Amino acid sequence: MTTTVVKKTLSKNDQGQEIISSVGMIVALVSFAMLFATLMMGFAMFRLTAPVWPPAGMTKPSLLLPSLSTLCIFLSSVCYMKFEKNMADNRGLIATIVLGFIFMIIQTLLWHSLKTQGIYVSSGIFPSIIYAFTWIHAAHIVAALAMLIWLYRNVQKGVTPTTQRQAGNTGKFWHFLGIVWFIMFVTIFVI
Amino acid sequence: MAFFEQHIHDEPKTFLSKYVFSFDHKVIGKQFLWYGIAFLGIGGMMALLIRWTLAFPGEPFPVIGQFLFPHTNGVVPPDTYAMLFTLHGTIMIFYAITPILIGAFGNFCIPLMIGARDMVFPTLNMLSFWLAFVSAILLLAxxxxxLGGAAGGWVSYPTLSTxxxxxxxxxxxxxxxLFVLGVSSTMGAVxxxxxxxxxxxxxxGYFDMPLTIWGLWLTAILNAIFLPVLGAGLLLLTFDxxxxxxxFLAGAAATSGSGDPVLFQHVFWIFGHPEVYILILPAWGIVSDLLSFxxxxxxxxxxxxxxxxxxxxILSTLVYGHHMYTTQMSPLLTQSFMMLTMTISIPSSVFFANWLGTIWKGSIRFQTPMLFSLGVVFVFGLGGLTGLYLATVSTDLYLHDTYFVxxxxxxTMAASVLLGGFAATYFWFPKMFGRMMNETIGKIHFWxxxxxxxGVFMGxxxxxxxxxHRRIYNPFVYEFLQKLIPINTFITVSAITxxxxxxxxxxxxxxxxxxxPKAExxxxxxxxxxxxxxxxxxxxxxxxxxxxKCGPHELGNPNLKGDRDFQYQTEELVECNS
Known part of the structure; x- marks a missing residue:
């Protein structure tokens, strides 16, 4: 009798925690979305008022590296969804973390290749946008990777309602960053 | 409704866990209160330095002037003057009002007034205070x-701020x-x-919440949505x-390519206009409750x-353009922004009329919190009405950047928020510290x-x-302003008072x-x-x-028996028996 009572209150507690943490995470994501939306608004303003784009004397950077990083972050999100379906199997999580690191390496290569082409941060508005936006995004990716590693350590100790909750919320953040990168990829590099 | 019940935590025993790194929302609220009051003092001192310079240009500031500005024999130097008005604005808005109204009373009141044991994320709450602390150190450093602190105005428009x-x-x-403070406030808002x-x-239910909570909740929503906008602007400015x-560099300022200084103004005011409502909404909520109580x-x-x-x-998010009428905005846009801004006066009049309706034929108790609340009604009425002149394009073009603004x-956002903060302090002081504040001194303080x-703001x-014009070190070098010296002296004397x-x-x-005396x-x-x-x-x-079981304002119900004229929210609403 007592054990069932305890179980019931526990699960109600978990339910409450679940709702609270997802409300919190959604509000936080709205905040992050506004940060990136502001950047995008600034970009749109420059882009729509510029007579030619990219600005005179500049060519668009090659699509190769950004496409690769888009592929990486897309695959990482797919792996994460697989992991969320069956949390006992943490290979999906490991794949997400590895792909996340590869994404960061490709971004670093991108900055390096821009530099070797003579495109510096201070070379004008378009390079400013490329560098600043990818920096801000990368800073969030680093934070998300730290969250993923923390989640990995927790999952190793066993899957509980708490870790499921953590996985759900970390996942929301990770997918969000994937979407943000996709928007940046399309608006900055493709069109 | 409550989705689950929080557990009762053990009482913290050590000094550090009880007073410094506390998870308790009440302690964090008090920490924010001290933080805010300290900055209120610093910002107020800066205001007095500014006022002194405007009333007695070229004369040394009494007593502490010699220590602050030894090179000029106590006279506020021009570059320091620019720094003073910049930091006065920044400190008062972000480091005094925000911590007191949102940090202190938000933290203290929300769980108590909605019947919770603590905030949902106590650790985030603690982190929020200590990030605000780090931010304060950055600013004071x-x-x-x-070359001294920031001196580009509190709005820090480029190219002044580049x-x-x-x-x-x-x-x-x-x-x-400000970026760190923004992160801290966003955490609080979440x-x-x-x-x-x-x-x-x-x-x-939502309509059983006291209006204080409504105000704080709407503030938190605006904070969560619009602080990141300022964050993005500040990040880009820092990168610049x-x-x-x-x-944000254009023309001769940019070495190559060109940015746009006006973009920062857009970003700043997209955040900045909701920010004035962020500051005033908690005060509105508190006053709406106190007037009824x-x-x-x-x-x-x-x-x-x-x-x-x-x-x-909702409307506050759509009107930011009225800060930028003079930036060569298209007339179509200025008129749309004017229209939207004027629309705000409709809901404002609704709740203002409700305030008056609340005190109409009430048996008013003129205790200190009530005096301050009535003060808010008065000063907010004045502030709100003068806003109409600034919302209208034709008058704003003349008044833009004058002392009228x-x-x-x-x-609106200093006097009424300050008085609202005092009302809240006098009202919740017994619950915070278990003692009553002195009524007589409180009333003297109010008057x-x-x-x-x-005197200051009317002047x-x-x-x-x-x-x-605002932000001029010595306006009286202009002949047409020389006749204003006496009234500026009057403003300064009022400020000192x-x-x-x-x-x-x-x-x-x-x-x-x-x-x-111990509070009941x-x-x-x-x-x-x-x-x-x-x-x-x-x-x-x-x-x-x-x-x-009932709403927060069940006072003076004629069906009430016994010696109480109010009902607790935990009691069933008294109905007529016959």
Missing amino acids: SLFTP LIGSPGIGQTLWCLA NYIATIITLRAPGM RVFGTTF FARKPAFGAKATALAMTSIT VGHFHY ITMLGLN MMVVGWAGM MGAAQLFFVYNFIYSMVKG QNPWGVGTLEWTIPSPAPHYNFAEIPVV
């Missing part, structure tokens, strides 16, 4: 850098300080929103200054007040503050109407905390949930989570 306008590291530190959605006591990007009457149209505040919240925004405050509007009145408050606050559980005779528990509130707030 900027004062000691070689390396061309302010080459020192002070402006960079200012950007970082916490407040989640707490109010998920932890209301059983039976408490540190890494050499060219977002001290008029011993239900709040007139409480639901309409809540909905009016909500519609103002300064007077207007001080009435002197009120006189000084109106500012007058000189502004006469054409005196108002500053001196705050000594009464500081004395009352500290003395009452130590030696004030419910000294004001009010039915909201925080008054159902002992004063000061125990660390777990509620031993039993209360069940809410």
